[in-house]
Amino acid sequence: MAKTFPRSPSCNPHAERFIRSVRDECTNRLLIFDRGHAETVLHDYARHFNAHRPHQGRNQLAPRDAPDVIPLPAAHIARRRAVASLINEYRRAG
Template sequence: RWVQSCRRELLDRCLLWNERHLRHALREYERFYNRHRAHQALGQAAPLRRVPEPITDPMRIAELSVRRRDRLGGVLHEYSHAA
């Protein structure tokens, strides 16, 4: 499954220049996969990160601010709550 996800989400969307660039892209994807990407089998958590507590307060939901961080030139996106 990891190889299939890596191909679909990374390698099919990147133009890789050489082996060094490939290794860099694979390291970034591995970090993204284990720390930020949601996994259905883990209840939408990442393997190295637990699921945050749900926000149930309507006032907090209305004022929710989300920050997006692009990885690998925008191929991968990480989302987090802005402090």
């Protein structure tokens, strides 16, 4: 298997984007205690990234959102703290 050079363009842009997001939004703001804590934080962030976080390439939809659903205006909003209380997720309440 051939080795790739550091910072090579188009190595794996999806993984690089995810790692950059994890660093910017999560791990640079936390003091990680041990491997179990790191795994918990990264698992929570991966769930948030794939299920809730809007992505510009998908017209501000999360990866698991259905593209044919038109969101209705919400009267009540519920907040959920995610990723060790670093990120807030908002959903329609009631």
